[in-house]
Amino acid sequence: MTNEVSKGAVSQTKSKLWVDVLIFIGFLITMDPHTSGLAIHEWLSLSMIGAMVVHLLLNWDWIAEITRRFLGKLGGQNRINYILNWLLFIDGTLIMISGIMISEIALPLMGIQLPLGFAWRRLHDMSANIALLLLGIHTALHWNWIVNTFNKYLIQPVVRLFSAKQKKDVSL
């Protein structure tokens, strides 16, 4: 039973790691529409909604726990993290909604035409810049987890693989 629980925890941590890596790469691509082109920028951004939902679902227990304890006894870092995550969520929503409002490819393809406006474009640029800062702080606050998880599930297995290969070569 304990073994099953720990196996589940390991696979969930791995899932979190890969989802976060995908979100990070996706974020970097969508942050530069001049490079990726508008079609990739818009479709990738829309698919990021799904990735964000998965990210939130994987961290649901933490969110629920901190929401319950927010007004009570709670450590400083958890409180800061929680507030920062809400800011990221609100900013992410603003990026999405303003992006949808100024969409030139994805929405017209679905037959939806929205009136163009300067305000949404400005909001889109501004919220994207704020997201870069918030994501930087979010990454910094989770830096230990990132380093430990990368080390455990990516670097260590590669090192073990190479050392096993070397041992095999020596024995031959």
Next chain:
Amino acid sequence: MMKILGRTFVILAVFAIFSGLMVTAVNASGANLPDFDGTPQFRPDGDGDGFRPEGGENRRERGEGGLNGPRWLFGLIKNVGVMAVLVTIIVWPKSVAKKKKKNSGSRTIKSE
């Protein structure tokens, strides 16, 4: 399964509420006046007769382009750089303080 669906619904509902609030706020502020009446008056890449405004040859439209030149690399480095600076500013002092605390702790043990 129902638990996951319920949680997904909660996330999307919160997303929809915030979206609604934002759309309402922008429309109410009157900041979102249309750029034009719907028919383009001017195209930066030239009109039907081949006219191209002066200096527009090298101008790129939003989202136009590709992996040409070092521009994409500059954008990538800029974005990763901003995040790296933030991570360094926040993580480095923390780790220094932790090391100091550790060192002073081990010194106290030695002196005892």
